Amino acid sequence: MHLRHLSLTNFRLYSRLEVDLPSQAILLYGDNAQGKTSLLEAIYVLATGRSSHTTSDRQLINWLASEEGLTPHARLAADVVRADRSLHIDMVLMLEPAKTEDGWRFRKQIKVNGAVVRTTDLIGQIAVVMFLPDDVEIVSGSPANRRRYLDNALAQVDVDYARALDLYGEVLSQRNALLRQLAETGGDLDQLIYWDEQLASAGTTITLKRQSMIAELEALADRLHRDLTHERHTLRLRYQPAFNADLPTAHVYQPGLNLDLPTRSPEATFEQARQSFLKQLHTKRSEELARGSTLVGPHRDELRFIADEIDLGVYGSRGQQRTAILAMKLAEVHWMREKINDWPILLLDEVMAELDVHRRGFLLNQINGANQAILTSTDPEMFTAEFRRQAKMVKVIRGRIEI
Numbered sequence: 191m192h193l194r195h196l197s198l199t200n201f202r203l204y205s206r207l208e209v210d211l212p213s214q215a216i217l218l219y220g221d222n223a224q225g226k227t228s229l230l231e232a233i234y235v236l237a238t239g240r241s242s243h244t245t246s247d248r249q250l251i252n253w254l255a256s257e258e259g260l261t262p263h264a265r266l267a268a269d270v271v272r273a274d275r276s277l278h279i280d281m282v283l284m285l286e287p288a289k290t291e292d293g294w295r296f297r298k299q300i301k302v303n304g305a306v307v308r309t310t311d312l313i314g315q316i317a318v319v320m321f322l323p324d325d326v327e328i329v330s331g332s333p334a335n336r337r338r339y340l341d342n343a344l345a346q347v348d349v350d351y352a353r354a355l356d357l358y359g360e361v362l363s364q365r366n367a368l369l370r371q372l373a374e375t376g377g378d379l380d381q382l383i384y385w386d387e388q389l390a391s392a393g394t395t396i397t398l399k400r401q402s403m404i405a406e407l408e409a410l411a412d413r414l415h416r417d418l419t420h421e422r423h424t425l426r427l428r429y430q431p432a433f434n435a436d437l438p439t440a441h442v443y444q445p446g447l448n449l450d451l452p453t454r455s456p457e458a459t460f461e462q463a464r465q466s467f468l469k470q471l472h473t474k475r476s477e478e479l480a481r482g483s484t485l486v487g488p489h490r491d492e493l494r495f496i497a498d499e500i501d502l503g504v505y506g507s508r509g510q511q512r513t514a515i516l517a518m519k520l521a522e523v524h525w526m527r528e529k530i531n532d533w534p535i536l537l538l539d540e541v542m543a544e545l546d547v548h549r550r551g552f553l554l555n556q557i558n559g560a561n562q563a564i565l566t567s568t569d570p571e572m573f574t575a576e577f578r579r580q581a582k583m584v585k586v587i588r589g590r591i592e593i
């Protein structure tokens with residue numbers, strides 16, 4: 191698939207942008223702070239309804255628009271060409287005056303082919319895989335980075351996952367609030383039953399889907415990792431789901447659950463896994479009440495990257511971590527392509543800088559077949575002359591572009 195036309199109004203530093211994008215590799219180049227990353231981010235927002243960065247939604251709206259208008263808003267629109275259809279996506283991000291702490295409420299309106307839809311209806315419309323310079327933190331950073339990585343990929347192709355994730359987040363905060371309330375003022379513990387059931391259902395969906403995705407990704411990433419390291423090093427993914435991980439009597443649940451065996455079908459184990467989730471909630475209840483937070487469930491999942499038996503998050507060099515994440519990201523591209531039967535749009539932000547010549551060549555070769563890959567760089571010289579000849583070169587200057 192590819193984006194044929196992109197239109198931005200008051201999105202970050204872009205006050206107005208209309209651009210046709212060809213179906214090929216596109217290299218956005220220009221000095222620092224000119225708007226290269228923001229353009230990739232805009233496409234990511236259109237595809238997922240969320241920012242690729244961990245910024246708040248309101249930061250996406252041009253700050254001059256925020257100063258001027260009564261209801262500051264940004265608008266993003268795109269014409270998308272897919273193997274089997276074309277579509278038009280239109281998104282308005284707005285701040286409305288409200289009786290909140292800071293006096294504003296953020297709202298998003300999304301239309302697909304003119305009809306208003308919910309964010310989850312965006313799933314399956316535009317698929318993107320984004321490569322960011324910070325991606326190495328998926329390996330080296332906190333577990334939250336790894337969970338976000340899994341969520342971002344899965345929620346793009348699996349509606350049930352995206353719904354379970356939204357529901358889980360809501361249930362988790364309600365349940366935590368109730369735990370705190372019960373701890374502070376007492377009350378009937380049976381109030382937890384409803385929330386436990388909800389949490390276990392959504393949580394089990396998330397865990398099992400993560401589990402099968404990780405198994406699929408591992409096979410792809412391992413092969414890519416061997417290629418990247420000249421057949422020398424294996425890459426394994428060790429998933430540690432948090433609803434059977436820290437039980438000393440794990441073997442009691444293990445036989446039915448088998449959560450660490452990636453070959454087991456999610457459907458077959460769903461009910462058993464859900465029951466195990468509920469059991470663990472009961473076991474942890476007094477501790478949860480004491481701490482006022484939920485201690486069981488995928489919000490505490492962990493994923494480790496193991497190269498030749500070595501945990502890269504702990505012992506990997508920066509270069510080894512980078513290689514692993516490059517293999518993971520390329521695996522994600524192949525995985526997504528398989529799921530949606532089409533090439534996702536690839537967005538690569540400043541990825542060449544930290545790669546050696548072999549890895550640069552490998553990456554460019556891998557993305558060669560994509561319908562559309564949009565890359566950014568402050569220095570186009572980092573790309574081979576051949577790549578630059580074949581790619582569409584686009585210069586970005588302070589929120590405007592020169593083709």
Ligand SMILES: Nc1ncnc2c1ncn2[C@@H]1O[C@H](COP(=O)(O)OP(=O)(O)OP(=O)(O)O)[C@@H](O)[C@H]1O
Pocket residue numbers: 201202203204220221222223224225226227228229249250251252253254568
């Ligand atoms: N809401 C906003 N309104 C206006 N400008 C913004 C907003 N958010 C960010 N900016 C500005 O947009 C500019 C461009 O940012 P962007 O990250 O897209 O640049 P870049 O070309 O990728 O630069 P670099 O090469 O440094 O990565 C920055 O100067 C930033 O401060």
Ligand SMILES: [Mg+2]
Pocket residue numbers: 226227228539540
């Ligand atoms: Mg940038």
